[in-house]
Amino acid sequence: MTVKEEQTTISVALEDLLREVKGLQADGYRLVQIGCTDVGGAYEINYSFDKNYQFKNLRLTVGPDIEVPSISGIYWAAFVYENETHDLFGIPITGINIDFKGTFIKSGEKYPFSVTRSGGDRCRNA
């Protein structure tokens, strides 16, 4: 089976995130998804982009209390993924263009995928 697709993952520092995302947008990449993974006391956030089946990930690793800037000023549609990431993991994401303030995913338990379970209470969006 030959799949004509390339996947690359690049680690990115918090302070470089917006610059890297702007660069990808300027190169004509579309935003595919933003997903979060609990990596044992910290979160790994994958920002996935695609252009002609070239799949690129920017990987940001942050602690539960770290504020992450929204990329919705660059990719307008990012608000769905960022609100989801906030509501499920409790990650404070600042400056989302449409900020649901914790009501996008109406879970019975607050921040159900959170590492600390209480980490999200410190979230400014909540």
Place this chain on the structure above:
Amino acid sequence: MPKRIVVPFGPQHPVLPEPIHLDLVLEDELVVDVVPSIGYIHRGLEQLVQKREFTEYVYVAERICGICSFMHAVGYSQGVEHIMGLEVPDRARYLRTIWSECSRLHSHLLWLGLFADGMGFENLFMRSWQLRESVLDTLEDTTGGRVIQGTCKVGGVRRDIGQEKLDEMHRALDPFEEQCRDLGDVFLNDDTVKYRLKGLGVISKDEAYALGATGPTARGSGVAMDHRETGYAAYGDIGFKPVVETAGDCYARCAVRVKEVYASIDQIRRAIDQIPEGPLDVKVKGTPNGEYFSRVEQPRGEVIHYLRGDGTKHLSRARIRTPTLANIPMLVKMLPGAQLADVPVVVLSIDPCISCTER
């Protein structure tokens, strides 16, 4: 200046059996802004991956959605196979393609019926679902299940389709295509349908791409992007070209799905013609250790199964990005400018699947 009012749409609405809520900001009858809201029935299925063995989770993946269940199973299985370096036998790849295209057929025919119902065209709704029944019958004959097939597994497939049945399916394709073309002719050429859909909910190609739209929603705006082009399963062998329309309105999105029905019939025909003999699966040894973003083209667009294994029998993470979630921003952009009475048709034009969205 007209007074602005907010009219709630959903979470329970006649055109959508699944819960999504839209706050529609209106000036008289004109929609000027929209705020979407989901998350009423979020099931947290992604977390179940940590409690089910990686070979068992395929059953959970299939149950994310009752319409494109087989393709969720393919997406998940392909991801694990890539991490573990498993080479799926050729016959299994072809069978996955045949069942995937049957799923696309029944999904598109289901949507065409719902769309016709949304327009108030009840006869067209009934005819679409009548044709869908024959696809479901084929799925039941070949897999044992109309909705949840249960035939895809890590390493291959669980069931074969015998040559006699494949020949029967092949013979049935010509009359079925003729019936589908008669149906499609109404959707594409009927004056009432055209009057109702043309120029409604327009999104340009650049806007669709920038919003990260996917599937027929993107292709209706001229974005020629379909993950089957990468050649997963047997698509690389049987050949594939995306169906694209350029107008970006509800009619264009409908036309893409109508023409994809014809294309799926052709894909099944070619897969049956070329399917090789051979084993159905490979033995799965060891446990997955690594990560992969597995991408598959579902009826509503590209689905992503991000899978991560740490060498144990449970995956440590499954993150599933479904096409409807990616298409919600498109919906927010396409509704302003529509009349209130057109909102159900515009909403349906992205073929929303909330079951997928609330995985």
